[in-house]
Amino acid sequence: MCKTAVKEVSLYRNGCFVKRRGVAQLANGKQTVVFENIPGSIDPSTVRVALPEGVIGTNIQTEALTAQQKQEVTAEIRKKIARIDKSIEIKNAQIEMLNANADFSAKENVNMNDVVSYIVTLPDHLEKLYDEIEELNEKKKELTKQQQDLQKLTNCFRIRVDITTDKDGKCPVELRYYDRNRWWNPVYEIYTSEEEDKLSIKLKADIYQNSIENWEDVKMTLFTGNPQISGNIPQLYPQYLNFYEPRVYKTSARNAVMGAKVAMQAEMMVEEECEACEDTAEMPVMYDAVSNSRAVAVQNDTMMEYELDGLWTVTNENSTNADLQTTEIPCRYHVVCVPKGDEFGYLAGEVKTADIENILQTEASIYHKGTYLGNVFINADLTKDTYDISLGRDESVRVKREQKKKYTSNVLLKGQKKTEYEYQLKVTSAKNKPCRLTLIDQVPVSQDKTIVVERDNISGGSFDEKNGQVKWDFDLGPSETRTFDLNYSIAWPKDKSLNI
Numbered sequence: 295m296c297k298t299a300v301k302e303v304s305l306y307r308n309g310c311f312v313k314r315r316g317v318a319q320l321a322n323g324k325q326t327v328v329f330e331n332i333p334g335s336i337d338p339s340t341v342r343v344a345l346p347e348g349v350i351g352t353n354i355q356t357e358a359l360t361a362q363q364k365q366e367v368t369a370e371i372r373k374k375i376a377r378i379d380k381s382i383e384i385k386n387a388q389i390e391m392l393n394a395n396a397d398f399s400a401k402e403n404v405n406m407n408d409v410v411s412y413i414v415t416l417p418d419h420l421e422k423l424y425d426e427i428e429e430l431n432e433k434k435k436e437l438t439k440q441q442q443d444l445q446k447l448t449n450c451f452r453i454r455v456d457i458t459t460d461k462d463g464k465c466p467v468e469l470r471y472y473d474r475n476r477w478w479n480p481v482y483e484i485y486t487s488e489e490e491d492k493l494s495i496k497l498k499a500d501i502y503q504n505s506i507e508n509w510e511d512v513k514m515t516l517f518t519g520n521p522q523i524s525g526n527i528p529q530l531y532p533q534y535l536n537f538y539e540p541r542v543y544k545t546s547a548r549n550a551v552m553g554a555k556v557a558m559q560a561e562m563m564v565e566e567e568c569e570a571c572e573d574t575a576e577m578p579v580m581y582d583a584v585s586n587s588r589a590v591a592v593q594n595d596t597m598m599e600y601e602l603d604g605l606w607t608v609t610n611e612n613s614t615n616a617d618l619q620t621t622e623i624p625c626r627y628h629v630v631c632v633p634k635g636d637e638f639g640y641l642a643g644e645v646k647t648a649d650i651e652n653i654l655q656t657e658a659s660i661y662h663k664g665t666y667l668g669n670v671f672i673n674a675d676l677t678k679d680t681y682d683i684s685l686g687r688d689e690s691v692r693v694k695r696e697q698k699k700k701y702t703s704n705v706l707l708k709g710q711k712k713t714e715y716e717y718q719l720k721v722t723s724a725k726n727k728p729c730r731l732t733l734i735d736q737v738p739v740s741q742d743k744t745i746v747v748e749r750d751n752i753s754g755g756s757f758d759e760k761n762g763q764v765k766w767d768f769d770l771g772p773s774e775t776r777t778f779d780l781n782y783s784i785a786w787p788k789d790k791s792l793n794i
Contacts, residue, residue, distance in 0.1 A: 479502075697717055
């Protein structure tokens with residue numbers, strides 16, 4: 295029998311490669327060395343044994359306990375728990391009998407001295423029984439915990455190796471294998487400050503392992519890859535084209551309506567499921583303590599590698615966090631106002647999309663001047679040069695969107711209806727210092743050539759023809775108010791209704 299402990303871990307996004315070491319007492323010749331309590335989540339096909347030069351290891355066998363053997367391991371504890379349950383049952387029955395005998399109303403020829411004596415001694419008897427039941431429950435709790443620990447061990451593997459050596463003595467051995475049920479997740483924190491036109495992106499690792507043991511004083515290296523994803527090169531198969539002739543089914547008006555209702559309900563269910571998925575998305579783990587860890591980042595041929603400094607302890611079924619790297623990138627701070635969505639402004643940090651392309655489609659915790667503001671989802675459009683990272687609502691900037699005019703008239707010669715819209719946007723700052731501000735509104739976009747949209751006045755704002763977005767970028771002074779006009783008109787055939 296050779297005891298081993300985990301000493302090195304190469305941890306992937308899902309799974310890890312483990313090196314555990316021990317010392318075997320060997321005799322001259324061939325013998326079988328057994329390694330016990332190896333986690334049951336390992337891949338037996340990956341088990342390897344490393345030995346010193348001149349020592350030969352062959353015939354590696356990975357064994358698991360049978361169902362009957364698992365029952366035998368916990369049989370004695372199960373008997374003890376059953377005996378405790380029986381004792382508790384008997385003592386509860388005694389309590390019921392004592393309480394029942396305390397009722398003397400239905401008894402005849404009762405001696406008053408006996409009644410008094412019984413009543414006086416009853417509380418002591420009951421208290422003693424309750425104390426004994428409490429002690430038994432504590433013993434049962436301890437035995438149940440032992441049973442659970444043993445059951446975990448019964449799910450472990452036992453590895454046998456035939457080792458041949460030409461001398462007696464102690465021999466270092468190293469057991470290597472891939473374990474599926476360990477992982478790490480990236481956790482991003484973004485630190486900002488308006489005093490400097492930059493922000494810091496801190497990458498941390500949330501490390502988790504749920505083996506039967508603690509990892510103590512382990513050398514740890516993290517990899518961004520996932521060995522469980524197929525490494526095969528994708529294959530392209532011929533895509534054949536053909537004409538499609540839809541079948542024509544006869545159906546009643548009632549069935550058509552019912553079919554439409556079913557389709558609508560199905561669509562609603564899909565939307566609800568998608569929303570539920572978003573709501574239950576796993577959130578990044580937050581830690582109160584500041585980590586002093588360091589990591590050496592290396593871009594190897596196929597993935598990113600982070601070698602953590604020092605030795606690490608990761609306890610069973612608990613998370614450990616580690617700092618991997620901190621990157622500083624240029625940032626333009628400004629307040630974004632979207633009056634159709636909110637009367638308050640939002641502080642934002644405008645960054646180059648290329649600078650954050652490694653953290654797309656994920657959440658990040660935001661800290662502004664050391665204050666935690668919450669989590670934001672980073673979802674930049676790679677086709678655009680810049681992206682605004684939202685830093686939360688800025689209540690010191692307010693914007694009011696007021697409709698000044700809405701007038702509909704008939705254009706007789708063209709057979710059209712025409713509606714004119716006039717809005718005034720008023721932005722007010724309560725800050726005691728200047729700020730850069732971006733104001734965003736919109737003009738409707740026509741998708742039909744018979745619907746004509748004309749911009750009349752947008753107060754010098756920039757206009758995006760594709761999405762109808764109007765944007766103003768300007769500096770707003772302390773306690774300053776600025777107003778902007780947004781005027782446009784829509785004309786369409788008077789015999790049709792417009793969805794606006």
